[in-house]
Amino acid sequence: MSLLLEPLQYGFMQRGLAAAVMVGIICAVMGTWVILRGMAFLGDAMAHAILPGVAVSWLLHGNVLVGALVAAVAVALGIGFISKGGAIKEDTAIGILFAAALALGVALMSSIRTYAVDLSHILFGNVLGVGMGDLFLTGGVGLLVLLVLALFYKQFLVLSFDPVLAATLRLRTGLLRNLMLVLLALTVVVSLQTVGVGLAAAMLVTPAATAYLLTRRLFPMMLVSAGLGAFSGVVGLYASWWLDVVSGSAIVITATIVFLVVFALSPRRSALARR
Amino acid sequence: MPLNDTIAIKKPKAQDPGPGLGEARLDVEGITVAYEGRPALRDFSFRLPRGARAAVVGPNGAGKSTLFKALVGLLPLEKGRILVHGLPLGAHQDCVAYLPQRENVDWNFPVTVRDVVTMGRFGHLGWLERPGKRDRALVMDSLAQMGMEALADRSINELSGGQQQRVFLARALAQEPHIFLMDEPFNGVDRGTVEATMALLDRLKRDGVTVLISTHDLNLAAERFERVLLLNKELIADGPAAEVLREGNLAKAFGSALLVSEGRRLLVDECCGGHEDRGHEERVHGGKEACDDEEARR
Numbered sequence: 001m002s003l004l005l006e007p008l009q010y011g012f013m014q015r016g017l018a019a020a021v022m023v024g025i026i027c028a029v030m031g032t033w034v035i036l037r038g039m040a041f042l043g044d045a046m047a048h049a050i051l052p053g054v055a056v057s058w059l060l061h062g063n064v065l066v067g068a069l070v071a072a073v074a075v076a077l078g079i080g081f082i083s084k085g086g087a088i089k090e091d092t093a094i095g096i097l098f099a100a101a102l103a104l105g106v107a108l109m110s111s112i113r114t115y116a117v118d119l120s121h122i123l124f125g126n127v128l129g130v131g132m133g134d135l136f137l138t139g140g141v142g143l144l145v146l147l148v149l150a151l152f153y154k155q156f157l158v159l160s161f162d163p164v165l166a167a168t169l170r171l172r173t174g175l176l177r178n179l180m181l182v183l184l185a186l187t188v189v190v191s192l193q194t195v196g197v198g199l200a201a202a203m204l205v206t207p208a209a210t211a212y213l214l215t216r217r218l219f220p221m222m223l224v225s226a227g228l229g230a231f232s233g234v235v236g237l238y239a240s241w242w243l244d245v246v247s248g249s250a251i252v253i254t255a256t257i258v259f260l261v262v263f264a265l266s267p268r269r270s271a272l273a274r275r
Numbered sequence: 276m277p278l279n280d281t282i283a284i285k286k287p288k289a290q291d292p293g294p295g296l297g298e299a300r301l302d303v304e305g306i307t308v309a310y311e312g313r314p315a316l317r318d319f320s321f322r323l324p325r326g327a328r329a330a331v332v333g334p335n336g337a338g339k340s341t342l343f344k345a346l347v348g349l350l351p352l353e354k355g356r357i358l359v360h361g362l363p364l365g366a367h368q369d370c371v372a373y374l375p376q377r378e379n380v381d382w383n384f385p386v387t388v389r390d391v392v393t394m395g396r397f398g399h400l401g402w403l404e405r406p407g408k409r410d411r412a413l414v415m416d417s418l419a420q421m422g423m424e425a426l427a428d429r430s431i432n433e434l435s436g437g438q439q440q441r442v443f444l445a446r447a448l449a450q451e452p453h454i455f456l457m458d459e460p461f462n463g464v465d466r467g468t469v470e471a472t473m474a475l476l477d478r479l480k481r482d483g484v485t486v487l488i489s490t491h492d493l494n495l496a497a498e499r500f501e502r503v504l505l506l507n508k509e510l511i512a513d514g515p516a517a518e519v520l521r522e523g524n525l526a527k528a529f530g531s532a533l534l535v536s537e538g539r540r541l542l543v544d545e546c547c548g549g550h551e552d553r554g555h556e557e558r559v560h561g562g563k564e565a566c567d568d569e570e571a572r573r
Contacts, residue, residue: 036384155521161384162375
């Protein structure tokens with residue numbers, strides 16, 4: 001018991017746990033849509049695309065969240081623009097832009113000498129450095145993302161399962177796709193502090209993929225995914241405390257171990273392979 | 276018109292036709308559609324009155340699927356216009372139902388049979404509205420009409436090909452459509468599903484629903500549909516099956532792929548392509564069936 005309680009006497013650990021649970025849940029629910037819509041690579045790209053936005057907002061003494069969001073949306077639009085004609089495939093466009101954004105971000109960060117230490121925090125997260133303001137921001141943005149996903153559940157369901165039906169029902173498919181991109185960008189931005197840009201994609205994809213193996217309906221899949229995301233956050237953070245490893249890595253490794261165990265035992269493996 | 280209890284749920288609609296339902300029709304006026312940069316349909320026109328049942332036939336690549344995609348607004352028109360109830364496409368919310376080709380559906384998506392059919396009701400709901408009592412009843416009624424009630428809570432990837440098709444037919448019923456478009460509904464499904472689909476078409480006709488299907492089975496089109504549209508990039512013939520499916524027209528549509536047009540059997544080498552021995556009916560027919568089996572397995 002003291003194993004569990006001892007770390008909790010520190011405020012930074014309490015805040016870290018709260019942040020890890022919130023990010024675990026938000027990423028896992030958004031991640032359900034990400035894997036069903038085949039947006040895993042895009043999620044990874046968006047996470048990396050945030051880096052130059054963060055750097056520029058620091059240089060200009062602006063709001064980091066706003067800078068990150070602007071960068072994520074710009075890259076999403078850029079991917080659409082480059083792949084629009086059909087000459088460059090979408091995954092190629094994603095590959096070009098996310099590598100470019102990462103390079104630009106690292107270049108900008110390296111020019112800000114005083115923030116050299118923070119670069120690794122941006123890349124791999126610093127969940128133990130979460131302040132109360134960050135917690136409120138994460139919670140607020142997270143609630144917004146979950147609320148929008150809940151309100152437009154049926155539209156996103158049709159759009160993802162059967163885009164042709166979405167079109168015949170005259171749903172605003174273009175608007176819904178863009179809304180999905182904005183929600184993905186918001187999710188990635190709030191997971192920045194916990195797992196960093198390098199590992200955000202894992203928090204989006206891994207718990208959702210595990211839940212996919214365990215459930216056969218969308219809503220239960222989201223609940224299980226959220227539970228696994230939160231579980232990975234808590235267990236990973238404790239592991240990082242007791243084993244003295246970087247927290248973001250510990251959280252992602254925990255989620256991956258859970259996935260591998262379920263994968264080894266699941267009869268639905270073949271369905272995942274066809275995704 | 277006598278209504279038996281299986282379609283009784285449509286009664287309110289029959290008594291109170293929505294605006295324009297009395298003359299429910301589909302008008303296609305001189306449309307030209309390009310698909311992936313190449314023109315797939317040229318200057319194409321036809322008109323379907325209320326309750327009409329027509330089959331679109333033509334060789335592979337003739338533009339059958341392009342036509343259907345254009346009819347639901349998935350492809351932009353380069354020329355011409357499409358009117359539903361006399362109004363341009365997009366002016367209506369939910370009166371057109373579309374049965375997609377089976378290969379275009381993600382069968383591993385985590386949804387049950389009931390979930391899929393419930394999606395048919397979404398066009399009748401507001402942006403933030405949840406399905407209500409009437410929607411749920413309609414979903415179960417549509418499933419019952421297709422004999423799928425017992426499988427309502429099954430995952431869609433557990434179903435056979437024929438069952439999957441029935442789920443999508445049930446979804447189209449739940450949409451309460453005025454116009455029902457079916458792209459190759461008889462492709463790769465068992466005989467029982469073909470008959471269930473035809474029985475559904477009979478019921479829809481009694482309800483005054485306009486139905487347009489595409490098929491590569493000329494015999495089925497000739498035997499079961501009063502009106503046939505023969506196309507190959509453009510409309511070659513349109514009218515009663517007996518008039519449309521004449522050798523001259525078929526030769527124009529299928530070219531050298533047309534093999535035998537003897538009596539009522541029509542054989543077209545369009546499935547596998549490239550048969551060397553073109554005059555041999557049995558062998559080619561066997562080849563076509565092998566292809567259908569292959570499609571059924573997918």
